[in-house]
Structure formats: C-alpha cells, structure tokens
Amino acid sequence: MVREIEEALHNIYEHDYKDDQTLEATSLQFRLLKDNGFTVQSDMFNKFKDNERNFKKSLTSDMEGLLDLYEAAHLRVHGDDIIEESLAFNTTHSSLAKVAGTIEYPLSAFVSHAVYRPIRKSWLRLEARRFISIYGDDASHDELLMNFVELGFNLLQISH
Incomplete structure (x- = not known):
C-alpha cells in the first residue's frame, strides 16, 4: 500500500497538471507533495492571480479551494512570497472564521476547525476521527465508503 501511494505521488510530481486544475486541486497537490518531501514551487499558484499579481477576487466564492489553500499555506517556508500572499488573501478577503457562519x-x-487548528498542527489520528464524525453526519455521504473508513480506523486503533 505504501509503495502505491509513493508511486501515485511520484506520478503527480512528474506530470504537469498545473494548467487545468482548480484552486482546490492545486492546493491539495501542493500540500500532499510538500508534506511528503517533494520540492514544490509555489509559482503553481500564479495562474490564480490577476494582471496586477494579486489573487483573483473571484476565488472568494470557492470555499473548498480557499480551505485547501489555507491548509497549504501552513507548509510555507521563509521567503515564499506567493504562499505568504495566499495566506494574507485568505485572511483579508475571505476571513475563514467569518465565512464559517x-x-x-x-x-x-x-x-x-482549520482556523482553530490547521491540519499541519494537528495529530493525524484525531483529525481522522473528527473527519469521520463530520463526514458521517453529512446526509450525502457514501455509506459503503463510510463503513470502510470506520473499519480501517478501528483496525488501526486496535493495532496500536
């Protein structure tokens, strides 16, 4: 299973999916690759900027994308201006705390929850449990997937 995940990450890293991706997909790609030790350039977010090099105001209506961008911004390194700008954009134009209501x-x-504690600063097992609870409450959740995820989580707990 680990090998398949590594192969999938390498495949994503090797191919250029930048041009046709949404903010959500680009942010998730950035976060997953960066979190797994790949060197990823933040210039992949330039396509979401306008002619004045600011993030497009139209992005404020894409809450899933903004949430993933917010999470990705917590993987920034000092001097990464694009990621710093993305965090400022999220905070200024679409304060996640305000929009949550x-x-x-x-x-x-x-x-x-992301505003309170980004994934990067959380314990993954607790985050998984929280996600399972929230996803299970969603009326549109996939029952088979939910059963599979709960079973996997419970097996993981038993093994530790």
Missing part, C-alpha cells in the same frame, strides 16, 4: 455544514465545520 455563512456556509453549509459539513464544510462550515471543516473551515471552523
């Missing part, structure tokens, strides 16, 4: 559950729960 105007979006529907379960996204609102994810946004509120």
Whole structure:
C-alpha cells in the first residue's frame, strides 16, 4: 500500500497538471507533495492571480479551494512570497472564521476547525476521527465508503 501511494505521488510530481486544475486541486497537490518531501514551487499558484499579481477576487466564492489553500499555506517556508500572499488573501478577503457562519455544514465545520487548528498542527489520528464524525453526519455521504473508513480506523486503533 505504501509503495502505491509513493508511486501515485511520484506520478503527480512528474506530470504537469498545473494548467487545468482548480484552486482546490492545486492546493491539495501542493500540500500532499510538500508534506511528503517533494520540492514544490509555489509559482503553481500564479495562474490564480490577476494582471496586477494579486489573487483573483473571484476565488472568494470557492470555499473548498480557499480551505485547501489555507491548509497549504501552513507548509510555507521563509521567503515564499506567493504562499505568504495566499495566506494574507485568505485572511483579508475571505476571513475563514467569518465565512464559517455563512456556509453549509459539513464544510462550515471543516473551515471552523482549520482556523482553530490547521491540519499541519494537528495529530493525524484525531483529525481522522473528527473527519469521520463530520463526514458521517453529512446526509450525502457514501455509506459503503463510510463503513470502510470506520473499519480501517478501528483496525488501526486496535493495532496500536
């Protein structure tokens, strides 16, 4: 299983998916690759900027994308201006804390929690448990997937 994940990450890293991706997909790609030790340039976010080199205001309506961009910004390194700008954009134009009251559950729960404690600063096992709870409350969740995820989580707990 680990080998398949590594192969998938290498495949994503090797191929140029930058041009046709959404903010959400680009942010997730950046976060997953960076979190797994790949050297990833933040210039992949330039396509979300306008002619004046600011993040496009139209992005404020893409809450899933902004949430993933916010999470990705917590992997920034000193001097990474694009990621610093993305964090400022998130904070200034679409303060996630404010918006959390105007979006529907379960996204609102994810946004509120990200503002309180980004994934990067959390214990993954606790985050997994939280995600399972929130996803299970969503009326549109996939029951088979939910059963599989809960079973996997419970097996992991038993093994430790």
